[in-house]
Amino acid sequence: MNDKALYTLEYDKILQKLTEFAATSIGKEEAAKLRPSADLAEVNRRLAVTNEAFRLAALKGAPPFGGVTDVRPQLQRAKLGGALGPSELMEIALLIRGIRRVRKYVSAGAEEIEIPLLEDLVEPLIDAKPLEDEIRRCIDDQGDVLDSASPELAAARRDIRTGESRIREKLDSLIRSASVQKMLQEALVTIRGDRYVIPVKQEYRAHFGGIVHDQSGSGATLFIEPEAVLQLGNKLREHKLQEQKEIERILRRLSALVGEKAELLASDNESLGYVDFIFAKAALAESQFAVLPAMNGEGKLSLRRARHPLIPEKAVVPIDVELGGDYSAIIVTGPNTGGKTVSLKTVGLLSLMAMSGLFVPADEGSVLCVFDGIFADIGDEQSIEQNLSTFSSHMTNLIGMLDRVTPRSLVLLDELGAGTDPAEGSALAIAILEHLHGIGCRIIATTHYSELKAYAYNREGVINASMEFDVATLAPTYRLLVGVPGRSNALAIASRLGLPRAIIDFARGEVGDNELKVDTMIASLEQDRRRAESERQAAERLRREVETLRRQIEDERFKFQEQKAKLLEEAREEARQSVAKAKREAEEIIADLRKMAMEEAASVKEHKLIEARRRLEEAVPEQVQKPRRAAGGKAAAIGPGDEVKVFSLGGQKGHVVELTGSGEAIVQLGIMKMKVPVGDLELAQTKQPTSPAHTVKTNAATVKRTKSDDVRHELDLRGTTLDEAILMTDRYLDEAFLSNLGQVYLIHGKGTGALRAGIQEFLRKHKHVKAYRLGAYGEGGAGVTVAELK
Structure with a gap:
């Protein structure tokens, strides 16, 4: 992919936003090195796994990456036989726990929705819980080795505590003596270099014997370990050395256990970072209210209410763009600050995002293409250092593009032909467009030259577009109007600002007849478009009103049918009771007949008795079915999360988990889930709007x-x-x-x-x-x- 286009379209700023959503350092590394792919299958795979993460996060919340860090250097040292510190071992234990929690998170989600790509990513992750348990048995949360790590360590620490207690008791007894207290600067026991000492005045040094371990800055106070506790101090030192030796042995043993699984854990560490990166893409999509685009390799592009992802949501104006169907090139004309460049960048940046496996901020149904290259010449790039004017800079960029553009490329050109004589600039612009159009690539170009409006009008496969401008307010609306060329608003703006009428009329006389006719035609087209837009909005309002009335009628019809069914049910229940009574009487009669036949040896046929009983049973009316709402009506539309009634279960209420796409829905009934035909369901309450x-x-x-x-x-x-x-x-x-x-x-x-x-x-x-x-x-x-x- 063209690196210059990535920079021009500010793709790096999207990656910065993406890294902010990654929870691990490896995930941030993966996000920072993301690049678009020109392979359609790879792009679809990237988008599919992002979609799985998006759906899983919506269902289960954010994945549990807490505490997971990059421990690959520590694992490499352990593999080579090096000893790890307690905190490093605890980080490895946290990694093992993170692996287990992420696997459990994905497995739980897979029970409710289909996420095969995420399952494939976490399936190879190992379960090293025994190693984690051993590390946690030996090391606490603060990174200290526990007494329980080994019997030898526990014994050494017990001896240390006993030795320290004996030394303190002896020194406390010493400093409480009245004769000794006058020789001390303070009556306290302190520590210098792991040895217990007392602060003695310098002139009483010889009275205590022992060893001087420190002195005050003035030299008036000596910190002495008295001879009375010297042997106890030496013994305590031996116990501490034993403790340190045992701690080192424990750490070496744990490090060796880690070293045995170092390669697998390092691989899992990277895999966990990659999974974090995928969920970062899903989180970015949620923050931008982005959608999954449909991708193709045929050069077709259709964006619905597309929004530039770097412009604040409240300030951005959505645009609709179609390219690659009836026309392969769009020529956008209009005044400066009208939004032409933003529209250009929106198309380019959203294409790059989709090719990177990212959702795009647009409406559902948007379609994007996988291009083999995106080339952009946008903005004023004159370079004083290279002695290049604006025109020269644009030409240099264009020349660099022409050799690399293919029929599967997207070319974005801003202010084509600008920076030179208008006549030559417009002629050059048309020649460049004609050359690119002949290659068959997709083109979006902006320009001020009116000659390009005629070129787009006359050339098959090329269409005019403009940025809407409101003359009444003298301000652009930033809406892209495909099919309508931009008109000159200079005279109208000057008149609105108060320029004398005589000057306006003189200027109008200087404009050629052809230019006036074109301007009048564009104004007429724009007026027609506004009228058509107004009529479309009115038709939309009428459609909504009709839909509301249709729902009301459907509700009334449903209530009527429900009442009718209720009355029929009551009548049939009464009939059932009557028939049941008759059946009981008939059974009694049949019993009497059978008894009579046996007693009197009458020739009453058994099959005739059975047939009579069957006819009586068939006389019982069937239970009337309650009415259901018509399938396909919006009032009966059922989606995930809706509370529904299941007719076949006597109106049992439950919640729809998901629709399978085969006319069935998975419904949660208490702790049980079951597949139920959609036709067997009815909404139990009005569907409430959901938010992310x-x-x-x-x-x-x-x-x-x-x-x-x-x-x-x-x-x-x-x-x-x-x-x-x-x-x-x-x-x-x-x-x-x-x-x-x-x-x-x-x-x-x-x-x-x-x-x-x-x-x-x-x-x-x-x-x-x-x-x-x-x-x-x-x-x-x-x-x-x-x-x-x-």
Whole structure:
């Protein structure tokens, strides 16, 4: 891909935004090196995996990458036999936990939606939980080696604590002596160089013996280890050396265990970073309200309400562009500051984004093409250093393009032919356009030259376009109008600004008849377009009104049919009761006949009795079916997330998880999911509009929900009372249990510990909780309780 076009179209700024959404350093590296692909199959694969991540994040929330760092250098050292420090080993344990959590996250999502590409990415990740458990058994969350790491370490530390206690007792007894206190600067025990010392006045040095380990700046105070504790200090030093030696042995052993799996873990570290990068693409799409574009390799492009991703949402004006169908080149004319350049950049940048596997900020149904090259000559690029004028700079860029442009290229030209004599510039512009059009590439060019309007009008496959300008307000609207050439607004603007009428008339007389005719024709076209737009809007309003009336009539018809069915049901129920009564009487008669036949040896045929009974059973009327809304009507449209009634289950209510595309829907009924024909469903309530993510707030505690209202892995209880927290936790655990979450995080903060103690006491008795513990290193420590569900 042309690097100059990437720079000109500000593709690097999109990558900067993308890196901000990556949670890991490897994910940020992947985002920073993303480049567009010219291979259609590769582009479709990139978009497909981005779409899977987008749907999964909407269903399950953001993936759990917390605590995962780049530990590839540490793994390489362990592989070569080097010893890792406690904090480095803990980072590896966090990586192993992150691998397991991401695999579980994807597996849980795969049970509800199809995400084969993400499953393929996480399937090779190894489960090294035994190694993680061994590291956590030996090292705590703060990176300190625990006593439980080995019996030898526990014994050494026990000896250290005993030795320190004996030394302190002896020194405390010494400094409490009245005769000794006058020799001390202060009656305290301190430490110098891992040795316990007391601060002695310089003149009493000989009284204590022992070793001087330090002195004050003035020399008046000596920090002495008295001879009475010298042997105890030496013994304590030996125990500390034993402790350090045992810690080094433990770290070497753990490092060797890591080294055995170093290659696999390094590969998983990179894979996890790549998965993070994919979810960063999904998060960028959500932030831009972007959609999945349809891709093709036939040069066809159709953007619906496309928005430049670097312009704030409230300021950007959407544009509609089609290219590659009836015409392969668009010539955009209009005044400066009208938005021509922004429209040019929007088409180019969105094409680059789609070819990189990114969603594009446009409406559903947008189509983009995979080009083998995108070439852009945009902006005033005159270079003083290279002694190039604006014209020379444009020509240099164009010459560099012409040798590389193919029929599968997209060429974007801003102010074509500008910077020189108008006559020569327009002629050169037409010649360049004709050459590029002959190659068969896709072209969007902007210009001020009116001669190019005639060229676009007369040339097959080329169409005029313009940026709309409101003469009444003397301001551009920034809307791209394809099919309407730009008109000159200079005289109209001058008149509106108050230029004398005589000057306006004189200027109009200087304009040639042809130019006036063209301007009048363009004005007429624009007027017709406005009228057609107004009529289209009126027709749209009428269509909406008719649709509303149709829904109202459908509702009335449905109510009528429902009432009719109810009356029929009542009548038939009465008939069923009558027939049932008759049936009972008939059974009694048949029984009497059979008894009579047996007693009197009468020749009553058994099959005749059975046939009579069958006719009685058939006389019972069938239960009337309740009416259903017509399929296809908007009032009956059913989508994911809707609450529905299932007719075949007696009107049982449930929620639609997804539509399978084969006329069936997967419906969640309590803890059970089942496939049900769409025709067997009815909306139970009006569908509420959804947003990318919404939050349910309760007394300063929040439970975040995604588009599908799924349950998050954590509940924030900070700021609530204990009673409020218990109610919220009870409801949350029920929802988490129904959502098959194996582990949840209850965030209660550290504080006084009252909230933590109350929550843990509640968890101890809860029916869904198998076990609970405080958060580990990287999980929030004592501020979080981790509950494992049954």
